[in-house]
Amino acid sequence: VLAKTIKGYGLGESGEGRNISHQQKKLNEDELRQFRARFGIPISDDRVAEAPFYRPPDDSPEIQYLHERRAQLGGYLPSRVEHAPPLETPKLNTLVELLEGSRGRNVATTMAFTRILAKLIRDPTLGKLVVPIIPDEARTFGMDVLFREVGIYNPAGQRYEPVDKATLLFYREQENGQLLEEGITEAGAMASFIAAGTAHSTHGLQAIPFYMFYSMFGFQRVGDLIWAAADARARGFLLGCTAGRTTLNGEGLQHQDGHSHVLATSVPSVIAYDPGFAYEVAVIVQEGLRRMVEACEPIIFYITLYNEQYAMPEMPTGAEEGILRGMYRLRPLDVPGARARPQLFASGPLLRETLRAQEILAETFGVPSDAWSVTSYKELRRDALAAERWNRLHPTSEPRTCHLWQSITGNQGPFIATSDYMKFNAEQVARWIPGRFVPLGTDGFGRSDTRETLRRFFEVDAESIVLATLHALCEDGTYPRDQLPKAIEQLGLNPDGADPVRA
Secondary structure, rough: OOOOOOOOOOHHHOOOOOHHHHHHOOOHHHHHHHHHHHHOOOHHHHOOOOOOOOOOOOOOOOHHHHHHHHOOOOOOOOOOOOOOOEEEEEEOHHHHHHHHOOOEEEOOOHHHHHHHHHHHHHOOOHHHEEEEEEEEOOOOOOOHHHHOOEEEEEOOOOOOOOOOOOOOOOOEEEOOOEEEEEOHHHHEEEHHHHHHHHHHHOOOOOOOOEEEEEHHHHHHHHHHHHHHHHHHHOEEEEEOOOOOOOOOOOOOHHEOOOOOOHOOOOOOOOOEEEOOOOHHHHHHHHHHHHHHOOOOOOOOOEEEEEOOOEEEHHHHHHHOOHHHHHHEEEEEEEEOOOOOOOEEOOOOOHHHHHHHHHHHHHHHOOEEEEEEEOHHHHHHHHHHHHHHHHHHHOOOOOOOOHHHHHHOOOOOEEEEEEEOHHHHHHHHHHHOOOOOEEEEEEEEEOOOOOOOHHHHHHHOOHHHHHHHHHHHHOOOOOOHHHHHHHHHHHHHHOOOOOOOOOO
16 A cells, blocks of 8 residues: 655644644644635534534444444454464474483584474474574574475575575575575564464464574564564564574674563563573473464564584473473582582573583582573563562462572572673562572673683683672672682682773
């Protein structure tokens, strides 16, 4: 629809075609008379100054037209008609190879997700409903295998010979291709995501969009379209691939995302996860499918994925609930006779830095600790807020608790929280922590360097986590302050290093 519009149409000399029309609050009597005459509104001269409302009679063509349109739209109150029936989704045990770990092989979580997506595409029930969307960098994400397996959709088919024709995984377009390759346009990719994510209502089809993008180019670049998708009650997966401010090294501030999880907190229906291990990715994707395709919930899962390769462990027994609710105890490490026991929270690839910090604390400084995988600060916060609200509205009932309280009750801390995102990501839950809380994160712009150097610069590597823990213990009176300078020297840290926020 092409519409030619004029600012202030109908206002005549008082505002037509002028940019003041948004500030035009009142019209004088002469202007009201001109407006009435121009549009043929049957209001007498003696009532014009009152600016009364006018409603055409019920049998007028105008009112009849409006009634007809409302009838075609299904009634006088807006409603969303669901035509698509729920579908059964694969159970978690179908992803058993991810739950059992990589058996010593180095794997990135992006690679783990690609295996999940390939299995879903082959699923006899859901396979044809999966809509993979990649605006750019399919090879970077390791998803060029989809070129050969399902092809790139082009209604005209392959109209040229791609430069990689001689390779096994060449850029193959076909009329019945399943992969949407939008061509470096995140806005176009989000338009496809919205179309597929709302197909359950508009077409009666349970399409399942998986939109994969450089994590920096999601909520930062097309955040308004993500909000529009949520507002339209879209369902689907947003995958922030090659995520992290220190994990995607060498590409500087253009790509290194340290804030998408902070931005994701602003969209109510987005469930945001930051998994570090392949089994966590498997559990989260399977639950997303169950909630969207079986339970038909109008939600969007945002999952950050990483290109750092390392050996993936086996899923601990009973970890599934904690993964989905936001946190679970990953590993306790005891030291006989120690007084304090700090709690180390970590997310994404920095789980490995925290586990290394845990070993340094025990072996070098005689400090025991518990390491926790925090998969979603947003879900922990949402759950805590819900419990607070219920307790406030039901003061005489048994108080409800939340997963965060249930998990850490009885632990005095201190609590050290590390992620590849801004400190504010962890600070979402600070007021519910029953002890000293120290968030570590990547505030500041990205840098081009090795992962080790970047993590030292942003003070999120194992040695920095150890120092933060020892200092917190010192503040709590359970570690001698005069030992901190020696610890800093032992850890190889520079007390006069640049502040990453200001550097």
